[in-house]
Amino acid sequence: MLTLDANNNTQASLSLQAANQGITNIAPYQTGKPIDELKRELGLDDIIKLASNENPLGCSPLAKQAMQDELAEVGRYPDGSGYTLKATIARTFNVAMPQITLGNGSNDILELVARTFVSTDHSVVYSQHAFAIYALVTQAVGATGIEVPAKDFGHDLVAIAKAVRADTRVVFLANPNNPTGTWFEEAEFTTFMQSVSKSVLVVLDEAYVEYFPDNFDSLKFLKQYPNLLISRTFSKAYGLASLRVGFALATAEVTDLLNRVRQPFNVNSFALAAANAALGDTDFLAQTRALNHAGMAQLEAGCTTLGLTWIPSRANFLSIHVERNGAQVFQDLLKLGVIVRPIGGYGLPDYIRVSIGTAEENQRFLQALAQVLGR
Ligand SMILES: *Cc1c(COP(=O)(O)O)cnc(C)c1O
Numbered sequence: 111m112l113t114l115d116a117n118n119n120t121q122a123s124l125s126l127q128a129a130n131q132g133i134t135n136i137a138p139y140q141t142g143k144p145i146d147e148l149k150r151e152l153g154l155d156d157i158i159k160l161a162s163n164e165n166p167l168g169c170s171p172l173a174k175q176a177m178q179d180e181l182a183e184v185g186r187y188p189d190g191s192g193y194t195l196k197a198t199i200a201r202t203f204n205v206a207m208p209q210i211t212l213g214n215g216s217n218d219i220l221e222l223v224a225r226t227f228v229s230t231d232h233s234v235v236y237s238q239h240a241f242a243i244y245a246l247v248t249q250a251v252g253a254t255g256i257e258v259p260a261k262d263f264g265h266d267l268v269a270i271a272k273a274v275r276a277d278t279r280v281v282f283l284a285n286p287n288n289p290t291g292t293w294f295e296e297a298e299f300t301t302f303m304q305s306v307s308k309s310v311l312v313v314l315d316e317a318y319v320e321y322f323p324d325n326f327d328s329l330k331f332l333k334q335y336p337n338l339l340i341s342r343t344f345s346k347a348y349g350l351a352s353l354r355v356g357f358a359l360a361t362a363e364v365t366d367l368l369n370r371v372r373q374p375f376n377v378n379s380f381a382l383a384a385a386n387a388a389l390g391d392t393d394f395l396a397q398t399r400a401l402n403h404a405g406m407a408q409l410e411a412g413c414t415t416l417g418l419t420w421i422p423s424r425a426n427f428l429s430i431h432v433e434r435n436g437a438q439v440f441q442d443l444l445k446l447g448v449i450v451r452p453i454g455g456y457g458l459p460d461y462i463r464v465s466i467g468t469a470e471e472n473q474r475f476l477q478a479l480a481q482v483l484g485r
Pocket of ligand 1: 163214215216217218241284286287288315317342343344345351354355356
């Protein structure tokens with residue numbers, strides 16, 4: 111009930127029941143602990159953050175320059191159509207501009223999808239251990255979330271296809287998935303797309319695709335399946351997490367609908383300029399990939415030495431089986447100035463997720479982990 115007292119504003123209050131259906135059940139998204147917060151709490155100076163799958167190299171110098179160049183125009187609204195960035199995306203990925211939706215991070219894209227296609231009468235399907243935002247955007251529009259049990263920690267595409275109901279509007283797939291790093295192959299995906307009704311929008315979230323680009327070329331499926339939407343981000347390999355910019359590729363029809371719901375200025379001018387420049391820096395991307403591959407090998411070797419297992423990953427992080435309460439290990443690592451992510455909220459209570467950092471950061475993490483586990 112909405113209680114508003116016009117004569118006494120101090121009593122005006124919105125009770126829980128006034129919220130839209132589903133909102134009160136939402137568990138707020140847990141973000142990685144910021145470095146400054148840990149500094150304040152523990153008075154530590156030398157802190158490393160391996161908690162949010164950020165790029166340890168930062169971003170391309172071309173992107174930094176593009177942001178500098180943008181400063182003079184800070185008083186003006188950004189280009190609401192994002193023309194220049196869309197033109198570069200179109201050229202880079204061989205799609206047409208009317209197939210592109212820009213988002214304030216790819217999070218914005220996922221939310222736009224839910225708000226455009228899903229309401230209280232519908233269901234949305236996603237996997238156990240999948241990226242938390244899928245459940246969150248589903249609940250936010252009052253729809254029913256259907257969580258399909260994982261197989262070897264990854265998406266079970268056969269079971270996901272079977273879970274689709276007559277009222278299902280959207281299926282969210284993450285390839286690779288966060289926080290497990292698990293992936294699926296082209297053959298499985300092809301079978302999946304063939305078995306799912308064309309009236310269900312399949313959202314293929316490829317936030318980490320740049321790290322292992324050989325997995326498969328999803329873009330070619332856009333021509334074949336009008337119910338496919340591919341979501342990408344500049345937050346991970348491109349190193350622009352703080353700017354908030356991502357994009358969706360889909361048919362012109364789906365794109366037109368999403369853009370009716372999209373805020374006109376959802377991507378700011380610094381983000382537009384930096385993302386545009388970042389796409390042109392293939393050297394930076396190659397460097398990022400090389401550092402990630404070396405870091406993955408370093409962390410896997412370190413885990414082997416410690417007698418620990420992990421979930422094989424094709425992203426820029428590794429989820430490690432710490433064989434005890436992951437939240438406690440997270441706390442103990444904090445005291446040593448190392449921020450990782452506990453993933454009990456994802457149904458993996460005895461795991462921690464660590465983002466791959468520089469060689470020094472990875473080493474420091476492994477040493478801290480050895481100390482915390484007494485190994
Ligand atoms: C990090 C991440 C995203 C999106 O991040 P944005 O910063 O909003 O672009 C999307 N999907 C997955 C699976 C992620 O891990």
